Amino acid sequence: MALRPxxxxxxxxxxxxxxxxxxPDAPSGEVMRDFTPRRFDRxxxxxxxxxxxxxxxxxxxxxxxxxxxxRLAIGGPRGSVIVxxxxxxxxxxxxxxxxxxxxxxxxxxxxGVPVTxxxxxxxxxxxxxxxxxxxxxxxxxxxxxxxxxxxxxVREALERWQAPQGEGYVWIAAEAQVARSLKSYMLEQRYxxxxxxxxxxxxxxxxxxxxxxxxx
Ligand SMILES: Cc1cc2nc3c(=O)[nH]c(=O)nc-3n(C[C@H](O)[C@H](O)[C@H](O)COP(=O)(O)OP(=O)(O)OC[C@H]3O[C@@H](n4cnc5c(N)ncnc54)[C@H](O)[C@@H]3O)c2cc1C
Numbered sequence: 183m184a185l186r187p188x189x190x191x192x193x194x195x196x197x198x199x200x201x202x203x204x205x206p207d208a209p210s211g212e213v214m215r216d217f218t219p220r221r222f223d224r225x226x227x228x229x230x231x232x233x234x235x236x237x238x239x240x241x242x243x244x245x246x247x248x249x250x251x252x253r254l255a256i257g258g259p260r261g262s263v264i265v266x267x268x269x270x271x272x273x274x275x276x277x278x279x280x281x282x283x284x285x286x287x288x289x290x291x292x293x294g295v296p297v298t299x300x301x302x303x304x305x306x307x308x309x310x311x312x313x314x315x316x317x318x319x320x321x322x323x324x325x326x327x328x329x330x331x332x333x334x335x336v337r338e339a340l341e342r343w344q345a346p347q348g349e350g351y352v353w354i355a356a357e358a359q360v361a362r363s364l365k366s367y368m369l370e371q372r373y374x375x376x377x378x379x380x381x382x383x384x385x386x387x388x389x390x391x392x393x394x395x396x397x398x
Pocket of ligand 1 (some may be wrong): 196197215216220233237238240242278279280282283299384385386387388389390394
C-alpha cells in the first residue's frame with residue numbers, strides 16, 4: 183500500500199487553529215476565531231489558512247487588509263478527532279468555510295476510495311481542484327441569489343446522490359442552520375447511521391464568533 187504524502191502537520195482534516203485578534207468593540211480585549219490549518223510546511227515554517235471573506239467581522243476585516251509583515255497570534259490545533267480511513271466511501275458537504283477541511287480530507291484519502299463533495303459557493307471562480315488518488319465526484323452548488331434557501335440548494339444536490347455500497351462516513355460543516363437541516367436530511371431521509379456522521383455549524387448567521395457542535 184502506498185504511503186500518503188504528509189501535507190500538514192496536524193492529524194485530522196477538521197483540526198482547527200485559534201486566531202486571536204484585538205476586539206474592535208473593546209480595544210483592550212481580544213476575540214478568538216477558529217480556522218482550519220489548510221497546509222503546514224515544516225521546512226519553511228509556513229502555515230496556510232484559507233479565509234472565506236464576508237462583509238463584517240474582525241477576521242474578515244483583518245484578512246482583507248492583510249499585508250506582508252502583519253502579525254497574527256495563532257494557537258493550536260489542540261486535539262484531533264481521528265476518523266477511520268477504511269470506510270467504503272466518504273461524503274463531504276459544506277460551504278466555503280468548510281472547503282479547507284474538505285480539501286484536506288480529499289487529498290488524504292486512499293487511492294480509489296469513492297468520495298463525493300457537495301460544496302456551496304458564491305460563483306464559479308471559487309471552485310477548487312484537489313489533487314487526490316481517491317475517486318472524487320465533486321458537486322459545486324452555486325448560490326443563485328442572496329435570499330435563496332441555502333439548505334434547500336444543497337439538499338437538491340444530495341437528493342441526486344446515490345450512496346455507494348458499504349459503510350460510509352458523512353461530514354457536514356456550514357452555517358449552523360444549514361448544517362442542522364442537512365444533518366436531519368441525511369439521518370431521517372437517507373437513513374445514514376448517526377455514528378458515522380459528523381455535523382458542525384462553522385458559523386452562525388447574525389452572531390459574531392459563534393459556532394455549533396452538533397452531537398448525536
Ligand atoms: C472548526 C472550525 C473551522 C473553521 N475553519 C474555517 C476556515 O478554514 N476558513 C474560513 O473562512 N472559516 C472557517 N471557519 C468559520 C469561521 O471561524 C467563521 O466564519 C468566523 O465567524 C469568522 O470570523 P469573523 O471575525 O470574520 O466574523 P464574526 O465576527 O464571527 O462574525 C461577524 C458577522 O459575520 C457573519 N459571518 C461569520 N462568518 C461568515 C461567513 N463565512 N459568511 C457570511 N457571514 C459570516 C456572522 O454571522 C456575523 O453576523 C471555521 C469554523 C470552525 C468552527
